[in-house]
Amino acid sequence: MGKCRCTQQLNLIVQMKYLFLFLFSVPLIARSQDEMSLLGSSDTTKDYVTATFKGSHIINFQSVEVLGKRSLEFMIQHRFGDINGGANSLFGLDDGASIRFGLSYSNNGRLEFGIGRTNIDKLVDGYLKYKLLRQTMQHGMPVSVTLFGSTYYTLMKDPNKEANGFDKYHYASDRLAYTLQAIVARKFSDKLSLQLSPTYIHYNLVDRITDKNNVWALGSAFRYKFTNRMAVTVEYGWKYKSYTESKYYNTLGIGWEIETGGHVFQMFITNSTGIADPQFIPHTSTSWKDGGIRLGFNISRLFNL
Amino acid sequence: MKTPVLTFILIILAHIASAQVFFTKNAKVSFFSETPVQNIEANNNTVSSLINTASDSVLVKIKNTAFTFKNALMQDHFNENYMESSKYPVSIFRGKINQKPDYSKNGSYHVTATGRMFIHGVEKMVTIAGTLNIKDNELNLTSEFTIKLADYNISIPKLVFNKIAEEVKVSFNGSYSKKT
Numbered sequence: 001m002g003k004c005r006c007t008q009q010l011n012l013i014v015q016m017k018y019l020f021l022f023l024f025s026v027p028l029i030a031r032s033q034d035e036m037s038l039l040g041s042s043d044t045t046k047d048y049v050t051a052t053f054k055g056s057h058i059i060n061f062q063s064v065e066v067l068g069k070r071s072l073e074f075m076i077q078h079r080f081g082d083i084n085g086g087a088n089s090l091f092g093l094d095d096g097a098s099i100r101f102g103l104s105y106s107n108n109g110r111l112e113f114g115i116g117r118t119n120i121d122k123l124v125d126g127y128l129k130y131k132l133l134r135q136t137m138q139h140g141m142p143v144s145v146t147l148f149g150s151t152y153y154t155l156m157k158d159p160n161k162e163a164n165g166f167d168k169y170h171y172a173s174d175r176l177a178y179t180l181q182a183i184v185a186r187k188f189s190d191k192l193s194l195q196l197s198p199t200y201i202h203y204n205l206v207d208r209i210t211d212k213n214n215v216w217a218l219g220s221a222f223r224y225k226f227t228n229r230m231a232v233t234v235e236y237g238w239k240y241k242s243y244t245e246s247k248y249y250n251t252l253g254i255g256w257e258i259e260t261g262g263h264v265f266q267m268f269i270t271n272s273t274g275i276a277d278p279q280f281i282p283h284t285s286t287s288w289k290d291g292g293i294r295l296g297f298n299i300s301r302l303f304n305l
Numbered sequence: 306m307k308t309p310v311l312t313f314i315l316i317i318l319a320h321i322a323s324a325q326v327f328f329t330k331n332a333k334v335s336f337f338s339e340t341p342v343q344n345i346e347a348n349n350n351t352v353s354s355l356i357n358t359a360s361d362s363v364l365v366k367i368k369n370t371a372f373t374f375k376n377a378l379m380q381d382h383f384n385e386n387y388m389e390s391s392k393y394p395v396s397i398f399r400g401k402i403n404q405k406p407d408y409s410k411n412g413s414y415h416v417t418a419t420g421r422m423f424i425h426g427v428e429k430m431v432t433i434a435g436t437l438n439i440k441d442n443e444l445n446l447t448s449e450f451t452i453k454l455a456d457y458n459i460s461i462p463k464l465v466f467n468k469i470a471e472e473v474k475v476s477f478n479g480s481y482s483k484k485t
Binding site: 109190262 | 326355362364366375377378380381384385462464465468
């Protein structure tokens with residue numbers, strides 16, 4: 001009887017010892033986890049979302065992206081002729097309809113300025129693009145906002161000067177047009193980005209008495225990245241408030257872009273022939289329904305100075 | 306009879322000793338890729354690290370988006386295409402110093418640390434050599450080692466294969482002070 005109880009008591013002591021050991025070693029085991037969290041708590045840097053879009057343009061519309069620090073971008077934008085020209089004109093490839101060359105630079109990565117020239121209307125443009133707000137990864141800023149302002153100057157000579165007896169560009173200021181845009185974008189995920197750009201365009205001189213000098217429009221764009229370097233893009237522009245009696249269509253473009261090293265190649269189909277904002281947003285004269293669409297590409301090359 | 310008491314005392318001692326944690330949140334990690342066509346260099350000055358002198362353990366935590374490059378486009382590509390920082394925001398080294406140095410003696414010691422390196426979703430056992438400088442309750446750890454990009458599933462597309470080295474030189478420099 002006595003022996004039995006002794007064994008029981010000894011067993012109890014042994015069990016207690018192990019319980020003690022266990023209780024004391026639990027904090028020891030847990031420490032490496034604590035140490036890790038020690039490192040995590042020191043993270044105070046704000047995280048801005050980068051690369052909402054790959055390039056400075058979607059197709060025709062400006063994207064919310066501004067060039068990085070000391071970056072120089074050279075850009076060629078080209079649109080071919082109407083696809084409904086048929087096989088005879090190689091679906092528009094025979095007719096190189098419009099082209100713009102552009103050069104842009106940013107020194108601090110927030111303010112970008114650039115110049116360019118479009119062959120249609122022999123339009124020279126100069127612009128400023130400013131990254132006002134940047135989307136943050138965690139809570140804080142849900143969108144990125146960039147402001148865009150551009151001035152356009154046409155170098156065309158009035159073809160009807162002799163016939164009419166006067167030069168429609170009598171004043172140099174008649175040659176000017178302006179665009180103001182607030183581009184609001186959000187990177188929803190690694191793959192999906194969306195953008196809206198309310199736009200105001202002003203022409204100093206319009207062609208007809210029934211045309212208004214001010215145009216209001218809303219641009220929209222969407223990008224879906226299906227590999228690390230390739231994406232599909234769509235852009236659409238709504239014109240609101242009537243500004244003309246002539247028939248114009250909303251601009252719609254669907255494209256594919258690939259980025260390699262310092263180049264971004266964008267290939268797309270759009271119904272707009274014009275490239276500059278005062279051309280493609282309010283004055284697109286062909287529609288998707290009639291096959292008045294064309295192939296086009298943008299090539300941009302980035303240099304770091 | 307003595308064993309449980311001894312065990313008890315040892316455990317208490319281990320707890321006291323574990324208060325020896327040296328800490329920094331401004332360690333510097335930089336990496337350098339050299340090819341005949343192009344050199345790539347990046348610096349990260351906000352690396353967190355700690356050394357636990359009781360257990361000889363070293364912990365390094367690197368925020369991948371905090372690497373700065375002179376070329377803004379390189380920085381974008383690093384985060385978007387190579388490191389894929391949105392999927393893997395941190396790189397971690399968790400290891401132990403093999404030599405068990407005497408932290409109370411000032412001096413410069415060659416050390417090696419063995420542990421797990423976690424980069425781009427891949428964890429590897431590595432041994433890294435470095436120098437531990439001890440001076441008056443402040444530790445300084447420096448190390449230079451190479452990382453093979455393929456080991457961590459970082460793929461280089463054929464188009465740019467001659468611009469990015471397959472093995473990248475990494476250097477670490479951290480000055481630690483005792484955590485209060």
